[in-house]
Amino acid sequence: MIQTPHKVATFFGCIGMDHFGEILKQKAEEAHVDARYYQQTQEPTGTCAACITGDNRSLVANLAAANCYNKEKHLDLDGNWELVEKAKVYYIAGFFLTVSPESILKVAKHASENNKIFSLNLSAPFISQFFKEAMMKVMPYVDILFGNETEAATFAKEQGFEETDDIAEIARRAQSLPKVNKKRQRVVVFTQGKDDTVATIGKKVTMFPVLDIDQNDIVDTNGAGDAFVGGFLSELVQERQLEECIRAGHYAANVIIRRAGCTFPEKPDFP
Numbered sequence: 001m002i003q004t005p006h007k008v009a010t011f012f013g014c015i016g017m018d019h020f021g022e023i024l025k026q027k028a029e030e031a032h033v034d035a036r037y038y039q040q041t042q043e044p045t046g047t048c049a050a051c052i053t054g055d056n057r058s059l060v061a062n063l064a065a066a067n068c069y070n071k072e073k074h075l076d077l078d079g080n081w082e083l084v085e086k087a088k089v090y091y092i093a094g095f096f097l098t099v100s101p102e103s104i105l106k107v108a109k110h111a112s113e114n115n116k117i118f119s120l121n122l123s124a125p126f127i128s129q130f131f132k133e134a135m136m137k138v139m140p141y142v143d144i145l146f147g148n149e150t151e152a153a154t155f156a157k158e159q160g161f162e163e164t165d166d167i168a169e170i171a172r173r174a175q176s177l178p179k180v181n182k183k184r185q186r187v188v189v190f191t192q193g194k195d196d197t198v199a200t201i202g203k204k205v206t207m208f209p210v211l212d213i214d215q216n217d218i219v220d221t222n223g224a225g226d227a228f229v230g231g232f233l234s235e236l237v238q239e240r241q242l243e244e245c246i247r248a249g250h251y252a253a254n255v256i257i258r259r260a261g262c263t264f265p266e267k268p269d270f271p
Contacts (some may be wrong), residue, residue: 001234001252001267006032006154008237010083014038020045021065036083038074040065050261055218069096071103076237085173088116091229094123094135101134108141112181117236121229122147125154130210132158140180144236149192168196168205175200187242189249191228197250208246211254223262227252231270 011028015021015037024045028035034135039219046066051058070154074080084090090111092104109117120142122128127135128151139145149167156170159177164170171188179186190198196207231252235245251270256262 001231001248001270003267007034008034010034012036012038012069012074012080014065014067015041015046015074016044016065017041017258018044020047023032034083036074036080036219037162038069040068040073043068050220050222052220054221055215055221057220057222059222061218066095069100069103071100071106073120075100075106077104084110088177089119089233089239090117091119091121091233093121094127094131095136097127097131097138101137102140104134104149105141108138111142111143115181115183117143117184119146119229119233120194121145121225122155125151127151128155128158139180142179142186143181143184144187144189145174146225146232147191149190149195150192167192168207171198171200171205185216189232191225191249197228199242199246208250210245210250213254213257218257220260221257223256224253226262227256227264 011033013035015024017039021037021039025037031107043064046062046064048059048061051060075084084107090107092107096104103124108118110116118141120138122145152167152170152174153165155174156164159173161170161173164173167190171190174188175186177186185202186200188198188200192198194210194213196209199206199208228249230249232245232249235248235254240248248270251268252264255264255268
């Protein structure tokens with residue numbers, strides 16, 4: 001989405017010493033992402049099978065190396081931590097709460113202490129259910145919270161948000177959860193597939209319509225949520241308004257769902 005300069009984003013993760021790991025390195029290079037992987041021999045690189053029926057999808061993941069990320073052997077290394085210190089915006093998927101919550105907290109505290117932006121994705125309903133303790137240790141540092149309508153509903157239930165299923169109200173309550181860095185008001189962004197995206201702007205909750213698409217043009221919804229976040233962050237790092245970030249997120253998701261796999265054209269036509 002940003003195009004140039006290249007390598008404005010650094011990615012940390014864990015892979016094995018194998019063919020799939022080499023593919024991930026190559027794809028990151030092609031996308032001009034500075035991927036700094038922790039490579040280990042204990043487990044092979046994680047893989048995932050996607051089963052698609054119409055516009056429905058099901059994923060079968062073998063997490064493997066993704067579960068092996070090690071804070072002491074990677075994040076704490078001077079060369080890697082320098083990259084963390086250099087960054088202005090941080091994004092971590094909720095899935096990582098199952099692997100290395102101590103890594104998340106170290107980055108989150110750094111962001112909070114230096115008034116940088118730390119964002120987290122709810123990622124899946126089971127994270128809010130079974131990794132609630134780890135999530136709520138990180139939540140006070142979260143400046144931007146992402147999720148979809150299903151994840152939001154489970155999060156609300158687990159937090160005891162008084163039996164509400166109104167997504168705007170859930171966003172409002174998630175925004176008002178305790179926060180360490182008082183210089184930034186938390187922003188909550190919940191996508192709802194083809195329905196309006198819900199976001200907190202100041203004390204208001206606003207609905208943003210997604211781009212129209214003919215259902216016949218939807219090829220594969222894999223990666224739609226991640227594409228939304230990618231588009232959103234591409235504008236956020238350029239210090240654009242929240243409305244522009246959401247517009248970019250909608251554009252990116254709209255592009256991804258028209259293509260097979262998590263793929264995108266060489267250049268965006270985002271105005």
